[in-house]
Amino acid sequence: MAGATEKTPQAGRMGVPPRVADLVSDGLEALADTAPELLDLAERELQGRAERLNLVAASSPTAPAVLAAQALGFSALTAEGYPGRRYHPGTAVVDEVEQLAVVRAELLFGASHANVQPLSGSMANLSVLLGLLEPGDPVLAMDLSHGGHLSHVSRPASLAKHLEPTYYQLGEDGTLDIEHVREKARTSRPKVIICGGSAYPRTIDFAALRSVADEVGALLVGDISHISGLVAAGAHPSPFPHCDVVTTSTYKQLRGPHGGLVLRGPDSRVAANAIDAFVFPGFQGTPDFGMLAAKAVALGGALEPGFGEAMGRVVRYARIFAEAFTSRGLSLVGGGTDTHMVLLDLRGQAVTGRDVSRALEAAGILANKNLVPNDPRTPQRTSGLRIGTNHLAFMGIEDPDVRDLAEGIAQLVLDLEADRRPESSAVWHRLAAQVTALVAATEREKQPVSRRTEGKEGIEGIEGVAA
Structure with a gap:
């Protein structure tokens, strides 16, 4: 086109490839031109973070490389499905991105299979529960006010309208009372028991909970969003081999983006291809490939x-x-x-x-x-x-x-x-x-x-x- 100028690729700084460097610098320049108020808000937010101590238990400091990975342009691609089995063309590179995240997740947690596509920890939970259960099925989970989570079929959540939830509470000493859980399970006969929560500070006895699940013929789903980093580092007992399916968010303790994982242990009674189907096409469509890249970075960091x-x-x-x-x-x-x-x-x-x-x-x-x-x-x-x-x-x-x-x-x-x-x-x-x-x-x-x-x-x- 007449009058158009073409950039000559320059060597990237600090080993950054030139096209990637141009993407980031051009993007910031365009943002300054079109939405300078957002840059001002970002500056204020970063300044605020630099002046505060964050003791919020549901977060960890996002690694800078994770933030950068989300800005590499991968999110611009639409492609449903899984590596090698997409419904759209042009996915060879993002297939490698997703596979990198999968391999690192499996290695970090000792899982036999990992689905890295969930857009949040809650979506990971909902994918699993909607995949495992039919409308009206009974499910047993920790009461929200006793440390459970909204996505564990808690009363305020819409999923509770479609299933038959029963809730177990903590004992008088504020710890998990396995015999109370067993009594609740014997009465409600759940198809799924959910363990883990958002406000429980003590060790979760996955083995004892599995014994309850086995007694009533239930599957055991473990949500380790709050303790995933501790589990990965061996500072908390692993949910494997006791849980059939394990879910986690990637930002609460793994220093990653807002996203989720679904993990399968070697002895799970739920097949790997079933878990994948729970996520896609069962619950969500195209993944965010920028998020998958950021997850791969965070999971790699957790392996260090x-x-x-x-x-x-x-x-x-x-x-x-x-x-x-x-x-x-x-x-x-x-x-x-x-x-x-x-x-x-x-x-x-x-x-x-x-x-x-x-x-x-x-x-x-x-x-x-x-x-x-x-x-x-x-x-x-x-x-x-x-x-x-x-x-x-x-x-x-x-x-x-x-x-x-x-x-x-x-x-x-x-x-x-x-x-x-x-x-x-x-x-x-x-x-x-x-x-x-x-x-x-x-x-x-x-x-x-x-x-x-x-x-x-x-x-x-x-x-x-x-x-």
Whole structure:
């Protein structure tokens, strides 16, 4: 075309192929021209992350290479099906992308088969449940308020309208009561028993749950979304060979994109081709190949020795938090933790989970309010606060810093109980200053030497949170 100019491919920076480098740079330039407000929002979001400590148990710090993998252009392709069996042409390269993710997932978890296409952990669960069950079939799962998950046929979820769900609860000590699960199973005779949850801080006894499933002739589905990194690193017992199907998200502990996996163990009673059919065409259509590339990156990272070392810190830091709370007379669901998670139990106290969460956020700490078993409060207020240590484990901070942080949060809870205005608490102000110091030190380590600057002491512009 007259007047058109053609780019001459240039050598990529740091080994990046020229077309890939052009894709990213051209894309950013086009975004600056067409949607500069999005770049401003991204800058604000990244700046906000750089100023906060993230103790949200349902997330992990996404690896930079994962974010880059999602921007490589693979998502532009539409192709249903599986490698070598697509319904669209031009898929030779993305077939290799998907197969790379599959191989790494199987290797990481010791699975005999992996489906990497689910667009989320919830979609992985729904694919499996809709594939295994017919309308009206009975299913047994952990009660949502006792630590279960919405996608486990919980009452608020639409799937509960189409199946016959029964729920098991935790025991009086806040741990899984296998005999209670057995009694529920004998009564409801489920076709599927779901184990795992979103707010259960103790070890899951997959073998004991399999014994219940075998007794009533049920299949056992394990959702390890919250503990997948611990399982991969050997810091939590594996669901294999006990679970017939295992699902997980890829962002909660694997440092990956928002997506899911469905895994099959060597002794599963569900065939690999059946699992694939549950996902496609059973539940969703074309996969997001950019997400598959990002999953491959995250799974590869989890195979590195450094990931296992980080998972060791995850568990150690969570125990530091548990000790800080219990030593001050505060109650925890389950009495402690074996994982990345601590669930503070504020039943019977004036302060709520929402109160503590808001006060912490004002100090630069993210931790979410959460229901606890038999919670007398609403989901908007809650009697629980859920704390996770995934992000801390990748920050490069030391045990004494974690201990100071945990003790400060524990004391803040007590201060809020006595006077629910965080600005009245000297501990709250010390926490805010500690957050500033920790994140500033972490940010300096990320910068090249020429760009490192000293962080400011103290904290400015923080508003108090009224009860």
